[in-house]
Amino acid sequence: LFPGVRQAQWLTKTKLVEGLPPAVQGILDNPAHGLQELEERAKHAVSHARLWDTAEVAPRREQYCPVLFENLIHICRLMSGKYPSLSKRMLARNCRIAATWERESILLQVRGLSGILMNSMTPIPPVASKEEILATKEHVLETFYPIAPTIDLQEVNVYKELNDTGQCFADGYPYSHPHTLFFLESANVRTDRFRPEQLRAKMLMFAFGNALAKARALHGNDPKVLEQPVVVQSIGTDGQLFQFMVFQLNTTDLVSNDGIKNLVWIDSDQNLYEKAQCVPEVKKRVVTKPAGIFGFQPDTFKKFLALYLHGTV
Amino acid sequence: MAALGARRLLRPGRRWLSETVPGAPSPPASPLYPPVVASITAKSKAAKSRRLQRFKQQVHAAPTVEEKLRLYGKLQRPKYMVYPQTFALNADRWYRSFTKTVLVPGMPPRAAAAKPPVAAAGTTAEGGRDPEPGAEGPEAAKTPEPAAGAAPYLDMDELRSLACDALLQESFYQNKKRPFLYRDQDHTPGPFLTQLVSTLAAFLSGRNPLLAASSLDLNPEVNYYWHHGEEVVVHGHRKGRVDPVRFQIDDNPHLQIRVPKQLPEVVPLESDLGDVPVIDHKPSKLPLFKKQYENKVFIGSKVADPCCYGHTQFHLLPDRLKRERFIRERLEDQIEVVYRSNGIASLFAWTAAQAMYQGFWSEADVTRPFVSQAVVTDGKYFAFFCYQLNTLALTAETIKNSPRKNICWGTDSKPLYDVVEDGNVKGFNDEVLLQLVRFLLNRPKEL
Numbered sequence: 113l114f115p116g117v118r119q120a121q122w123l124t125k126t127k128l129v130e131g132l133p134p135a136v137q138g139i140l141d142n143p144a145h146g147l148q149e150l151e152e153r154a155k156h157a158v159s160h161a162r163l164w165d166t167a168e169v170a171p172r173r174e175q176y177c178p179v180l181f182e183n184l185i186h187i188c189r190l191m192s193g194k195y196p197s198l199s200k201r202m203l204a205r206n207c208r209i210a211a212t213w214e215r216e217s218i219l220l221q222v223r224g225l226s227g228i229l230m231n232s233m234t235p236i237p238p239v240a241s242k243e244e245i246l247a248t249k250e251h252v253l254e255t256f257y258p259i260a261p262t263i264d265l266q267e268v269n270v271y272k273e274l275n276d277t278g279q280c281f282a283d284g285y286p287y288s289h290p291h292t293l294f295f296l297e298s299a300n301v302r303t304d305r306f307r308p309e310q311l312r313a314k315m316l317m318f319a320f321g322n323a324l325a326k327a328r329a330l331h332g333n334d335p336k337v338l339e340q341p342v343v344v345q346s347i348g349t350d351g352q353l354f355q356f357m358v359f360q361l362n363t364t365d366l367v368s369n370d371g372i373k374n375l376v377w378i379d380s381d382q383n384l385y386e387k388a389q390c391v392p393e394v395k396k397r398v399v400t401k402p403a404g405i406f407g408f409q410p411d412t413f414k415k416f417l418a419l420y421l422h423g424t425v
Numbered sequence: 426m427a428a429l430g431a432r433r434l435l436r437p438g439r440r441w442l443s444e445t446v447p448g449a450p451s452p453p454a455s456p457l458y459p460p461v462v463a464s465i466t467a468k469s470k471a472a473k474s475r476r477l478q479r480f481k482q483q484v485h486a487a488p489t490v491e492e493k494l495r496l497y498g499k500l501q502r503p504k505y506m507v508y509p510q511t512f513a514l515n516a517d518r519w520y521r522s523f524t525k526t527v528l529v530p531g532m533p534p535r536a537a538a539a540k541p542p543v544a545a546a547g548t549t550a551e552g553g554r555d556p557e558p559g560a561e562g563p564e565a566a567k568t569p570e571p572a573a574g575a576a577p578y579l580d581m582d583e584l585r586s587l588a589c590d591a592l593l594q595e596s597f598y599q600n601k602k603r604p605f606l607y608r609d610q611d612h613t614p615g616p617f618l619t620q621l622v623s624t625l626a627a628f629l630s631g632r633n634p635l636l637a638a639s640s641l642d643l644n645p646e647v648n649y650y651w652h653h654g655e656e657v658v659v660h661g662h663r664k665g666r667v668d669p670v671r672f673q674i675d676d677n678p679h680l681q682i683r684v685p686k687q688l689p690e691v692v693p694l695e696s697d698l699g700d701v702p703v704i705d706h707k708p709s710k711l712p713l714f715k716k717q718y719e720n721k722v723f724i725g726s727k728v729a730d731p732c733c734y735g736h737t738q739f740h741l742l743p744d745r746l747k748r749e750r751f752i753r754e755r756l757e758d759q760i761e762v763v764y765r766s767n768g769i770a771s772l773f774a775w776t777a778a779q780a781m782y783q784g785f786w787s788e789a790d791v792t793r794p795f796v797s798q799a800v801v802t803d804g805k806y807f808a809f810f811c812y813q814l815n816t817l818a819l820t821a822e823t824i825k826n827s828p829r830k831n832i833c834w835g836t837d838s839k840p841l842y843d844v845v846e847d848g849n850v851k852g853f854n855d856e857v858l859l860q861l862v863r864f865l866l867n868r869p870k871e872l
Contacts, residue, residue: 156730160640160726160730164729165645167646167648182641183641186640189624190626193630199587202591202594202620203623207599208600
């Protein structure tokens with residue numbers, strides 16, 4: 113109905129910060145990681161996914177979106193030749209997530225297939241400092257009076273309050289910390305895909321759900337302020353536009369509207385490339401645009417890689 | 426008078442003769458008439474051979490590889506569809522005769538310098554290696570000492586834990602719904618194979634710079650079209666004509682790794698390591714069926730991709746070819762045939778398509794051998810294959826002149842583990858993992 117992220121913020125008691133957190137920005141700016149050489153490989157990855165992958169003339173979005181994601185993840189994973197601790201990660205596809213919480217006497221719940229989840233053995237260290245966390249006490253969540261904040265949410269009778277990512281994984285799983293969630297909008301028809309704003313809201317809700325379930329598993333079910341905030345990252349794309357998000361859960365006390373809030377850093381609408389020309393465009397027998405990728409932005413890939421490396425570097 | 430007239434007549438005759446004999450007229454610089462060759466459009470054998478010559482010249486003279494491929498597969502006729510994963514009995518003999526391949530059991534001997542020694546962490550890794558002829562065995566097998574090339578140790582524990590983690594995640598830790606009917610392979614072994622290969626490739630990329638520049642494809646398509654042998658058209662408006670026998674392989678490996686540099690040759694181009702089986706029956710007796718559709722040659726991505734050589738393919742056997750079925754129907758010896766036919770057919774299609782991407786075809790035979798590897802598995806049992814393509818000349822005329830044969834090395838299927846229960850993997854087999862790691866570490870000698 114109206115910007116979904118604001119609604120999601122109210123529901124998860126979160127304060128929004130534009131841009132990526134300084135820790136991730138530090139990885140981006142650090143030249144020791146050799147991000148320049150990877151530009152060439154990233155360009156090949158995009159060309160492969162958008163142009164070369166199929167024997168037909170042009171692959172459709174259902175095909176190229178997952179292939180692009182796999183190629184980018186492959187490049188990121190190959191960095192574990194340089195950083196051996198990167199091998200302590202595991203991808204899990206088709207995870208089901210379930211988390212419930214109360215928000216001003218309304219019981220809310222997040223359920224469903226949460227895309228592709230990457231887990232690691234070690235948690236991501238908290239991104240915001242203690243002062244920033246305390247400063248969120250002052251922040252007032254925007255309300256949407258007179259519209260109820262639960263508008264457009266499905267009302268369902270819940271018989272079992274399910275509460276785990278442990279629902280997804282059995283006990284004793286070595287890779288127990290959710291690291292990054294990936295969302296691929298790969299439907300061919302535009303109306304079946306989420307718009308960027310809705311995609312960001314979906315990413316926020318699922319990241320919150322995962323973080324909440326992990327926090328409850330670590331610290332118990334009582335609502336309280338967390339000593340060790342839980343950080344979960346999230347990346348969403350439709351094959352061309354990328355949305356990056358880092359979510360930090362500071363408190364599980366979500367009933368009241370005051371007190372410490374959770375934090376989220378969002379970097380939205382990053383284009384990886386402008387256009388992918390599969391067949392050369394010819395106007396009046398002259399080739400105006402040769403086949404290839406136009407307007408490649410290496411920064412978007414660098415942010416992808418920085419979010420991947422975050423936590424181990 | 427008569428004598429005068431005769432002399433006058435004689436003189437010009439003599440002069441004419443004397444003019445022609447010494448000074449023979451020089452032939453004109455260009456031929457006066459066009460060369461006398463067979464017609465193009467007539468219904469005769471000479472005309473047919475002239476049309477064939479014209480076609481071959483067109484393909485030879487094509488400016489780009491895409492144009493060559495387009496002309497090569499332009500004419501569509503009914504062709505046999507060859508399936509790499511097939512239940513046909515003794516399919517590997519038939520496939521070897523179609524592709525002129527020699528099957529050598531065991532793995533190819535590799536140079537001793539390219540082998541990293543393995544840290545003996547109290548396991549039977551050394552003792553239980555695959556039987557490998559060559560100098561490699563006595564040198565590095567028994568003692569875990571660094572080789573002369575100072576290659577670092579391969580940490581078996583680390584690799585084993587990676588493999589076990591991947592296995593446990595897919596089968597035990599992640600809560601999944603029950604598998605759909607006859608879709609068991611998509612439920613557990615498929616994701617396990619993907620996880621295993623991606624994590625192992627990432628882990629070993631520090632060791633093998635070729636892997637660091639590789640491209641991983643999930644569920645790619647590999648196609649190849651070729652002619653082999655001749656037959657007489659049986660019925661239809663073309664009845665009675667002699668036609669080449671056309672084959673097409675359309676394969677979907679589970680996973681494949683493509684690299685920008687070619688793998689080194691295993692044996693020289695002209696080596697002869699065995700015999701190719703000769704089968705006197707028609708291919709349709711296998712059973713093999715004919716269909717007419719687009720003649721595709723594809724390695725997994727288009728010609729413009731820089732990663733145009735193949736490294737390793739991974740195939741997952743579907744549910745209908747699982748071991749229990751063969752045992753139930755009392756066809757235990759056919760289990761290995763399934764693995765072998767899959768390895769030979771898929772690898773032949775892949776290497777031949779790679780060769781075509783470099784501009785070689787049946788009339789322009791390969792000048793260097795193309796090598797690729799494959800792992801065929803059903804989730805638990807692994808079989809390893811290495812293929813060297815020495816010749817593409819399989820059509821009826823070119824096969825007479827070419828003594829070269831393609832070579833395929835293959836192992837029998839061995840289990841990676843016995844059983845998974847309660848979060849533990851029981852009976853893990855290190856040799857299989859070691860062979861897989863060796864495959865992934867294979868690289869050209871310069872790197």
